[in-house]
Amino acid sequence: MWFQRFFRKHKIHFLLVLIAIFIWLHVKTDMTYEETFPVDVVSSNTNPEYVVTNHFTKSIPVLFEGTGKNLIALRNTGITILVDFQQTSRNEFVAHLQLNNIKISPPIVNIVPRSFVEKDTLHFSLEQLRYRKVPVVPRIYIKPGPGFTLVGKLSLVPAELTISGPASKIKQIKSVRTDTLSFLDAAQDIAGTVKILDPFSGQVVCSVRMVQYSVNIQQLGERLMQDIPVQIINVPKNVKVSVIPSTISLKITGGVDVLSGITREDVLVYIDYQRYNQALQNALPAMIKIPDNISYSDVYPSHFQIRVESN
Known part of the structure; x- marks a missing residue:
């Protein structure tokens, strides 16, 4: 083939080009660059009696400096910054971020965090943590088929659960609801699991996320x-x-x-x-x-x- 003949004739040139590219990459990756990476916010020394109620940034952009090789390696590591809640007040806490609190795992030498790109403070609203046991209200609708009947009531396990979250939210919750399920023309026993709907979009935590349901259908x-x-x-x-x-x-x-x-x-x-x-x-x-x-x-x-x- 013409390509094979061309390669045999010019293979030394191909080899020289590859060597040149390798040398160029080696030189370029040993040079110093700056690049922005997202850094995950991790809390420490949190007070178990309080909970954060506001939506804060879970990841902040930070400018890093290092060689090209090390910056490439940094993309495959975990980068976090610690926020110390030890000095929290009752209702509000302002965290002043420090570059020396940034941790890289696994560590990479000659990587230096230079600056916070957007902001170096985070604001947290705090509230006392409360617990309450509430009943589960099913939103499961069952219509027996012709010649069949529902015997007894729908059974839920557990029939009640514990919720936890900010005191102002917990006192508003009297019950939690399941996701909606419908069964039409049922002619046999029905059983399964159903999801508990999340009240207040993540600010309240339920002790279980799924409950079991069952109902007896007879002729x-x-x-x-x-x-x-x-x-x-x-x-x-x-x-x-x-x-x-x-x-x-x-x-x-x-x-x-x-x-x-x-x-x-x-x-x-x-x-x-x-x-x-x-x-x-x-x-x-x-x-x-x-x-x-x-x-x-x-x-x-x-x-x-x-x-x-x-x-």
Whole structure:
């Protein structure tokens, strides 16, 4: 090929050019230059009873001087400046930055920080740190599919958490909320994790960032319950009463697993004698208490007569 013939003919020239470039780079990188680098602000001797409330610069530009080689190496190191909070006042602290507080890790010789490019002071607003335990309010919306029902309430673990931050912010927070989730046409149990929303954009810290949620979805069923005894409460000691009829029937509706465990003893039906007017001999409706997570309908009969006999 023509390129191979050209290279063999002029390879000595290529070698001389490469040597010249190497010498030029060596000379240039040994020369002294100035370059600006970002320096991360790191706090020290912070008072654990106080917290910074204002948004301050987390990184400041600093002008460094050094050889070209060392400045190139500086790009791959960590550069920090310490801010000492030991002399803080109650509400405000002004940090006067010092070049001799700049640290380079790993260290590089012959690198000198020359000046702060923009400013050499940082202003901090301080406030007492407070803690509070608050409930988690879920924003999880579940709509069971046709023929299914939600059994019980949505479960969150943990149901409450601890928040910490400036006292003025903490006293405003009564609860924290989750991210929004929606489940439509649910036909089986639902479980997962959801994020806690950040109140006050980072000024308040939550003890956990995620919570677990779960909910029980069951197939919807119904069941007819008959011959449930009707009781009478608040009867005076000198009065003997009976209720006519003495039993009631109703239909209960709920998750099939829940319904399978319900017996007549789990359904409380009663009439309050104090509501009975003997002169009017009025018929009274029964009060019905059923277990959680089910509903009832088709109550028969709806009213009952009270027969009173004095002892």
